[in-house]
Amino acid sequence: MSHARWKSPRARALAEGLAETPEIAAERAEIRLAMAFAKAVYDRRTQLxxxxxxxxxxxxxxxxxxxxxxxxxxxxxxxxxxxxxxALEASLTISLDDDSEEVAFVARPAA
Incomplete structure (x- = not known):
């Protein structure tokens, strides 16, 4: 039994050798960055x-x-x-590469 039908349309297209357009890839990267930033803000806020x-x-x-x-x-x-x-008593670090985004709030040392 093939489970290929359970894959997302994007996963099926990539498996068949179809590539994303540069516009779609850029939009996907922007969304990943926005979500990484959102998570960093939430994590630091709840940490405090x-x-x-x-x-x-x-x-x-x-x-x-x-x-x-x-x-x-x-x-x-x-x-x-x-x-x-x-407001979050931290320094903000953002690292951007071609295929990854990292956003982190680093607590400032106590004075």
Whole structure:
């Protein structure tokens, strides 16, 4: 019995030798980066035991904006990244390669 029918349409297309267009590949990379950033914000916030409201107040944002960031629905600007890093008491590290994205908030050493 073949389980090929259980594969996603993308997996089947790739298995058949069909390649993604550059536009689709770029969009997929952008989505991965947005999701990596969203996860990093959520992980650091919960590590600190803060609510979205508390992070929003620290960063001068609304709770709805923090929710959109954690839901990967917002594209942050550089100034927003700086405000979030400050609110989360951390430095922000972003590493981008051709096929991977890594986003991490690194706790600042205690003064």
């Amino acid at each position: 035991g803060l609510s979205q409201v508390e992070v929003a107040a620290r960063a001068g944002l609304t709770q709805a904006k923090i929710s959109r960031i954690e839901g990967a629905d917002a594209v942050p600007t550089l100034s927003l990244l700086r405000r979030l890093a400050g």
